[in-house]
Amino acid sequence: MQPSRNRLVSEWQKLFGNPIRAFGVVSLLLVIVLAIAPAKNYFSESRHYQKQYLALIHVRSDANTLQRHFHPDIQQIWLPEVGAVDRCTTCHQGLKEASLADVTTQPFRRHPVIPHSAEQFGCVLCHRGQGAATTVAEAHNSALAREEPVLPARYMQSSCGQCHHTALVGTPQLNTGRTMLARNGCVHCHTARLPDGSTMTATDNPPSLIHVADKTTRDWIYAWLKDPLAYAVSATMPNFNLSDEDARDISAFLISNSTPAAGDAAPVVAASSKTPSDPVAGPSLYGESFCSSCHAIQNAAGNVVGGDIGPELTHIGNKVKPEWLQVWLGNPRIYDSNTPMPHYRFTSQQIALLGGFLQAKSDSSLLANVHLEAATAGQIAHGKTLVTDYGCASCHEIRGVKKPDNFGPELSRIGSKQLAELVFLPGMTHTLPDYIAGKIRQPRAFGSGLKMPQYTFTPTQIGALTTALLSYTDRSHNLPAALALPSLPTSNYRPAGNPGRLMEELACQSCHRINGRGGDMAPDLTMEGSSVQRAWLNDFLKNPNTLRPSLIRRMPRFNLTDGERAELTDYMMTAYQSPTIDRDSMPLSGYSAPLVEQGKQLFYSKYACQSCHIIDSNVDKGYIGPTLTQVGSRLNAAWIYAWMKNPQALRSDTVQPNFNMSDEDARALTAFLMSLRGTTRLEAKR
Amino acid sequence: MSTNLSASALIFFAIATAGCARKPATIVSLHPTAYGSALVETSGGKQMGATGTMLAQPLVAQVNDDQGAGVAGALVEFHGPFGISFEPSAALTDASGQATTNVTLGGMAARYQLTATTRCKAQKEVALNVVEVALGYQQELGYQLGETYCARCHNPESSAERVSNYDNLQVKPHTFTDGTTLNKMTDAELTSIIDHGGVALNKSALMPPYGYTLDKSQTQALVAYLRLVSDPPYQAPGMVYAQK
Numbered sequence: 001m002q003p004s005r006n007r008l009v010s011e012w013q014k015l016f017g018n019p020i021r022a023f024g025v026v027s028l029l030l031v032i033v034l035a036i037a038p039a040k041n042y043f044s045e046s047r048h049y050q051k052q053y054l055a056l057i058h059v060r061s062d063a064n065t066l067q068r069h070f071h072p073d074i075q076q077i078w079l080p081e082v083g084a085v086d087r088c089t090t091c092h093q094g095l096k097e098a099s100l101a102d103v104t105t106q107p108f109r110r111h112p113v114i115p116h117s118a119e120q121f122g123c124v125l126c127h128r129g130q131g132a133a134t135t136v137a138e139a140h141n142s143a144l145a146r147e148e149p150v151l152p153a154r155y156m157q158s159s160c161g162q163c164h165h166t167a168l169v170g171t172p173q174l175n176t177g178r179t180m181l182a183r184n185g186c187v188h189c190h191t192a193r194l195p196d197g198s199t200m201t202a203t204d205n206p207p208s209l210i211h212v213a214d215k216t217t218r219d220w221i222y223a224w225l226k227d228p229l230a231y232a233v234s235a236t237m238p239n240f241n242l243s244d245e246d247a248r249d250i251s252a253f254l255i256s257n258s259t260p261a262a263g264d265a266a267p268v269v270a271a272s273s274k275t276p277s278d279p280v281a282g283p284s285l286y287g288e289s290f291c292s293s294c295h296a297i298q299n300a301a302g303n304v305v306g307g308d309i310g311p312e313l314t315h316i317g318n319k320v321k322p323e324w325l326q327v328w329l330g331n332p333r334i335y336d337s338n339t340p341m342p343h344y345r346f347t348s349q350q351i352a353l354l355g356g357f358l359q360a361k362s363d364s365s366l367l368a369n370v371h372l373e374a375a376t377a378g379q380i381a382h383g384k385t386l387v388t389d390y391g392c393a394s395c396h397e398i399r400g401v402k403k404p405d406n407f408g409p410e411l412s413r414i415g416s417k418q419l420a421e422l423v424f425l426p427g428m429t430h431t432l433p434d435y436i437a438g439k440i441r442q443p444r445a446f447g448s449g450l451k452m453p454q455y456t457f458t459p460t461q462i463g464a465l466t467t468a469l470l471s472y473t474d475r476s477h478n479l480p481a482a483l484a485l486p487s488l489p490t491s492n493y494r495p496a497g498n499p500g501r502l503m504e505e506l507a508c509q510s511c512h513r514i515n516g517r518g519g520d521m522a523p524d525l526t527m528e529g530s531s532v533q534r535a536w537l538n539d540f541l542k543n544p545n546t547l548r549p550s551l552i553r554r555m556p557r558f559n560l561t562d563g564e565r566a567e568l569t570d571y572m573m574t575a576y577q578s579p580t581i582d583r584d585s586m587p588l589s590g591y592s593a594p595l596v597e598q599g600k601q602l603f604y605s606k607y608a609c610q611s612c613h614i615i616d617s618n619v620d621k622g623y624i625g626p627t628l629t630q631v632g633s634r635l636n637a638a639w640i641y642a643w644m645k646n647p648q649a650l651r652s653d654t655v656q657p658n659f660n661m662s663d664e665d666a667r668a669l670t671a672f673l674m675s676l677r678g679t680t681r682l683e684a685k686r
Numbered sequence: 687m688s689t690n691l692s693a694s695a696l697i698f699f700a701i702a703t704a705g706c707a708r709k710p711a712t713i714v715s716l717h718p719t720a721y722g723s724a725l726v727e728t729s730g731g732k733q734m735g736a737t738g739t740m741l742a743q744p745l746v747a748q749v750n751d752d753q754g755a756g757v758a759g760a761l762v763e764f765h766g767p768f769g770i771s772f773e774p775s776a777a778l779t780d781a782s783g784q785a786t787t788n789v790t791l792g793g794m795a796a797r798y799q800l801t802a803t804t805r806c807k808a809q810k811e812v813a814l815n816v817v818e819v820a821l822g823y824q825q826e827l828g829y830q831l832g833e834t835y836c837a838r839c840h841n842p843e844s845s846a847e848r849v850s851n852y853d854n855l856q857v858k859p860h861t862f863t864d865g866t867t868l869n870k871m872t873d874a875e876l877t878s879i880i881d882h883g884g885v886a887l888n889k890s891a892l893m894p895p896y897g898y899t900l901d902k903s904q905t906q907a908l909v910a911y912l913r914l915v916s917d918p919p920y921q922a923p924g925m926v927y928a929q930k
Contacts, residue, residue, distance in 0.1 A: 101922070104768060104794060112795055112822035113910070115903060153738025153793040170827035170907075173736060305846075459788070460742045552846060611839070611855055611892035621854035624838050648899065655835050658898035
């Protein structure tokens with residue numbers, strides 16, 4: 001102890017014994033302490049990258065310009081209203097340099113062209129990460145406390161979705177993901193409250209199971225529950241990986257719990273199951289009725305052909321009972337008052353024909369291995385427990401089982417979920433996007449007793465869903481008023497009165513959008529009354545012939561009575577009018593011959609309308625727009641004139657370009673088009 | 687300090703350029719049991735996808751012997767420029783002689799040339815080159831607009847959902863990939879045709895003007911998309927100058 005103490009004392013004496021020496025030593029220490037900060041700055045990562053950047057631009061032909069744009073030291077974009085302090089441009093010096101397009105190494109790449117500027121939005125608003133950090137690891141990778149790492153490029157479109165709630169043209173991945181959240185029924189179990197305060201609603205239509213025993217057998221339910229894809233390759237119901245016993249008990253409960261529907265007991269046509277399927281008339285009625293606009297059938301090559309509004313019909317004969325199918329084809333609203341399927345008004349012969357055709361669509365092997373014994377009371381009770389446990393009533397209406405609230409975790413802010421709250425699988429990358437994608441890919445892998453079923457999404461679909469979910473962040477809910485954008489317009493428009501009931505029956509809005517509500521398969525009818533002539537509309541409802549040669553999805557014929565057609569026509573002509581177009585402001589006929597001739601010249605030469613439209617079917621071939629051979633007896637002159645002046649103002653999604661046409665040209669073209677009343681078609685026949 | 691720095695720089699490059707924080711692919715040594723003499727593309731080339739995303743279809747290459755029949759058990763390795771990743775990066779061919787990999791595009795909007803290689807019996811390398819296109823925001827916007835407004839006439843391929851109007855036109859439009867013609871036109875000329883129609887450059891009047899329908903950024907997006915997909919590839923004049 002003593003020797004070391006002596007040594008300390010002697011060292012102290014050596015350094016500080018003499019006042020001059022002590023002064024020197026203290027000065028030296030002071031210099032070292034003062035040098036720490038400049039040294040840290042000098043050896044900082046950002047200076048290292050800035051030196052590299054200078055070396056990079058030094059050899060380029062526009063070195064002087066680039067040098068002038070270069071800023072040494074720490075750079076910062078401060079946006080108090082967004083809460084962004086972004087120092088990313090300290091290292092990312094070349095973001096705005098168009099001439100660096102060929103540079104591939106980071107951090108010197110040019111930023112790709114986007115509609116926003118960094119001065120206005122900063123960096124972390126879209127890229128996430130820690131804007132205030134000035135080291136690579138802290139800025140990009142930190143997941144400490146509430147810090148977020150940088151968002152991988154593949155999910156970049158989710159950032160657009162934080163502010164933009166309507167579909168953007170440039171973000172297909174985000175749009176697909178959002179559509180899927182509604183279309184694949186995710187939001188039946190998971191609540192997703194949107195920043196505007198509304199709640200996302202599902203757009204699929206899971207069938208009610210109140211009267212399910214009328215429609216199908218217990219054997220089919222069992223087989224379906226075991227593997228929905230075995231019945232239909234396009235099935236949207238996920239696989240719950242049920243054991244044989246559980247599927248047996250659930251099917252027992254559903255059948256025993258079902259009550260007969262009011263009209264199902266009395267079939268429209270008796271004993272139809274014996275109707276032989278007609279090999280020619282059946283398929284042709286299916287085709288004529290344009291069933292395939294909504295329903296798909298898998299063909300011999302394995303391709304699923306047809307629409308996806310209704311269920312796939314490849315093996316429909318295995319599923320439905322013949323007597324139920326008769327009633328359904330007669331009037332689907334007897335069984336399900338909310339179905340998107342129209343009431344076709346088939347004759348009993350047609351019902352038998354179509355029923356026979358559909359009943360023959362079956363696969364004998366599908367239910368061959370299903371042998372269920374009569375259900376016991378215990379099995380039925382267990383089935384009810386399982387139905388409650390798995391949350392079946394989140395999607396399906398089931399008698400005696402209440403729809404559970406918030407069955408799955410809420411998704412409203414899932415894009416800001418903390419990593420500390422998540423349980424990762426061994427070997428998985430610890431990031432939020434990887435967690436979400438992994439959970440969608442294999443929901444049950446994350447633990448035992450999990451209830452989320454197995455979906456069969458492609459990697460692209462999983463990417464789209466993950467992108468959509470990542471857009472629901474804390475930030476999207478707390479945007480400053482200056483950045484808030486209009487929310488998704490919603491409409492629950494339903495036509496009123498007797499004609500409204502008729503339109504509900506024909507399910508017009510399954511395909512047509514009217515006043516913001518309805519499908520997008522067929523034209524928007526919001527302004528149909530201003531657009532078309534009364535006589536044409538009446539004829540069209542009698543026998544809808546397609547206006548566009550290349551369409552495969554078409555309007556079916558509904559066998560309406562004269563009275564029904566008159567009622568519908570009157571209603572549409574009165575209720576569906578444009579606020580800006582007075583259809584009586586221009587005459588339907590009586591245009592002078594020179595004006596018509598002038599319009600014809602303009603049509604064929606100046607505006608070359610024949611590239612998309614057919615006027616004379618011998619000469620013109622254009623496939624894109626509607627055929628105009630009889631447009632003079634279809635459209636109103638005032639509508640044509642307004643359309644010529646600005647088509648997008650009448651239908652925002654039309655592909656016809658705005659020609660910025662003069663009033664004079666528009667008037668001449670209107671005169672010419674109104675003169676086309678089908679004469680060329682007659683000539684062609686001759 | 688410097689090792690720390692270079693380590694973090696490495697991590698940074700891995701993240702920022704591959705576009706995605708992913709664990710490095712585990713390298714499993716594969717031993718070929720057979721050798722072919724030719725490598726051909728089965729499917730998956732010339733695809734487009736957003737930057738940083740996995741392509742919708744996998745890349746499938748087939749190893750053939752001298753008779754053109756598939757060889758099972760041959761080793762195919764996949765290589766790509768910086769930013770591209772493969773899952774897996776090497777594979778043995780299956781019974782039909784095919785090796786399959788999923789391609790994730792890089793973070794830059796560009797044409798990526800990928801190479802698949804295999805060795806023949808003499809250990810000589812046989813290579814197959816495939817081009818994939820990564821669309822940035824601007825090009826993606828251009829693609830979407832092109833599908834809406836242009837493809838009905840400019841793409842001769844028909845599908846059940848979209849029948850092409852190409853055959854109905856007296857003067858045939860150029861496809862968007864027709865680099866031999868389009869590369870000769872400047873950005874200003876292309877913009878002018880889109881904005882004012884074919885007549886603007888004494889070309890067909892069947893091409894209507896879109897300048898009152900699309901805004902400036904949309905027209906620029908269309909041009910950016912055209913430039914990226916053109917074949918042979920488009921070389922911006924400024925870049926040639928810079929390289930010299």
